[in-house]
Amino acid sequence: MxxxxxxxxxxxxxxxxxxxxLMLCLTGLPLIFHEEIEHLSGVVEAPIMAENTPNASMDAVADAARKQRPQEVIRFMFWEQDEHPNVTLVSMAKSMDASPDDSNIVLVDSRTAKVLDAPPPDRGFMYVMxxxxxxxxxxxxxxxxxxxxxxxxxxxxxxxxxxxxxxxxxxxxxxxxxxxxxxxxxxxxxxxxxxxxxxxxxxxxxxxxxxTLSQIVIMVWQGDQMADMIAPYKGLPPPVKLGSLQGSIDTAKKAVPDMHVSFVAFPGSMFSSPHHYTVFLKGNTPVTSRLLRPALIDAQTAQLTDTREMPWYVKTLLLSQPLHFGDYGxxxxxxxxxxxxxxxxxxxxxxxxxxxxxxxxxxxxxxxxxxxxxxxx
Known part of the structure; x- marks a missing residue:
């Protein structure tokens, strides 16, 4: 040529x-330091307690969040131990299929199951960026x-x-x-x-x-690996009453003992099925801590249904996210x-x-x- x-x-x-x-470069600047900006903006953190203080049952944590927002349902639970130690971030909305922008967060102390904060949805500077x-x-x-x-x-x-x-x-x-x-x-x-x-x-x-392909990648995963994992439940009616969340988390930990829990998708939410708690676990090394492994737990019996490594296209997405913002070093x-x-x-x-x-x-x-x-x- x-x-x-x-x-x-x-x-x-x-x-x-x-x-x-130019717009992406300018908006990306504050996003590089989103963790530091969150701390400076006064995000509520868990009080200092003895280092070996055990966590409360996650069922109690979920109940505390529901009491705080009784008209809403829990879709996800997150744990960011490095950024917010001993805090469970509970994502709630008016329905399971509500828009991600309509979510509300309740911060609960993981050890005492007491609500720390229930801030209104952030629509400030960082949200706009x-x-x-x-x-x-x-x-x-x-x-x-x-x-x-x-x-x-x-x-x-x-x-x-x-x-x-x-x-x-x-x-x-x-x-x-x-x-x-x-x-x-x-x-x-x-x-x-x-x-x-x-x-x-x-x-x-x-x-x-x-x-930018994240939503498409998620849809492909749902129609591919996820659909295969939940195939035995196809056509079954959704459970009327859910079993123990804590029991489901314990089952996932036993199934994948070399990883720790990153977040839980509740039955009927985007990353789960109506019949399962999907527990996503991550590793402990700089690379594996960026990768997720789903464990599908029967929401009624707390028994393991399936757990698999994510396919290559999801791993590519998960590894590209921290590399883009430089937040892994x-x-x-x-x-x-x-x-x-x-x-x-x-x-x-x-x-x-x-x-x-x-x-x-x-x-x-x-x-x-x-x-x-x-x-x-």
């Missing part, structure tokens, strides 16, 4: 995605659109790499021609920063695109992600500046030629 064709690919793929990529970053308040179409922008960003990066070599043949690597006009200086800066961050930008762009990695994000903003902004300047230059030349032509008449 000729250099001119690569130039056109780089030009138009960049122009189409630049505005949206998250929604803009994920789907621009447009649901699945917005997610898929941003995924397409991520693919265009990857195309722009690859085409930029192809163009960089012939461009730099007569210049030393890292040269910035400050003595020349401003447009040439910014062209050199744009190329240098783009090459310096290309690996990170590709990783973040591709993982971001993968993340602590604060130092978050700082690095922030610096690279800021550099990418400069690359995108300088690219837009270069196009506008070139466009203005072409218009000026046209006007000059028209004026010269008019003078000759």
């Amino acid at each position: 000729s250099i001119r064709k690569w130039y056109l690919i780089h030009k138009w793929s960049s122009l189409v995605c630049t505005a949206f990529l 998250l929604k803009l970053h994920i789907d621009m308040f447009a649901g699945l179409p917005g997610m898929l659109f941003l995924g397409f922008m991520g693919l265009l960003f990857a195309v722009a990066i690859i085409s930029g790499i192809v163009l960089y070599h012939p461009f730099m043949r007569r210049l030393d690597f890292g040269t910035v021609r400050r003595e020349k006009q401003a447009r040439l200086k910014w062209l050199d800066i744009h190329n240098l920063l783009g090459v310096a961050t290309l690996v990170w930008a590709l990783v973040v762009g591709i993982t971001g695109t993968i993340n 602590g604060l130092p990695l978050k700082v690095i992600w922030t610096l690279l994000d800021l550099i990418t903003i400069v690359v995108l902004g300088s690219g837009l500046y270069l196009w506008l300047k070139r466009h203005q230059h072409v218009e000026q030349r046209i006007q000059h030629l028209q004026q010269a032509h008019a003078e000759t008449l």
